[in-house]
Amino acid sequence: GQQLNQSPQSMFIQEGEDVSMNCTSSSIFNTWLWYKQDPGEGPVLLIALYKAGELTSNGRLTAQFGITRKDSFLNISASIPSDVGIYFCAGRKNTGFQKLVFGTGTRLLVSP
């Protein structure tokens, strides 16, 4: 099935650094969601975006709904070791169905 393209695939950073990742598609989406998955657990919803250009924050996390509606961005400021995990974007098209398309994931490693 279709997947959204996420980049980078993985990141290894030092504690305290800021992180940026993005998600792109050739299709237009009307909803973007960002999830984090810890090892052995299910994805946990971090941020939901519903309008083109929307910028939403959740603590140290900030996500943006791209103006073209074909992309979304997630930033993490002042990273800490517990930010380690896999971050997934997910999008929903305006088809009337509740289906989400998931990104390929960005694996984040944070060195203390």
Next chain:
Amino acid sequence: DAGVIQSPRHEVTEMGQEVTLRCKPISGHDYLFWYRQTMMRGLELLIYFNNNVPIDDSGMPEDRFSAKMPNASFSTLKIQPSEPRDSAVYFCASSGGQGAIANEQFFGPGTRLTVL
């Protein structure tokens, strides 16, 4: 509040055996989704229900897979007969509410299935 509950958390079985995975969605949610996650294919939607009715099962790999939702608080995903290539983590998710918030899916902890 309890989140999505899945059981078992781990299942190891032999090829050819029947496997049943269980899910209890968040109370009040009217959408329920079954996903499969593998390294090669990522998160794939298998099937989803709305008000206990299957809406889209186009992601179900083949006839060996079936899913039911007999009531608003319980769903099963069954694989019969199981094959080694079915080994994966299976997630259940639910969503509900009106408007945009219905898009927000909440995932269970998953069932790690290993078919030998």
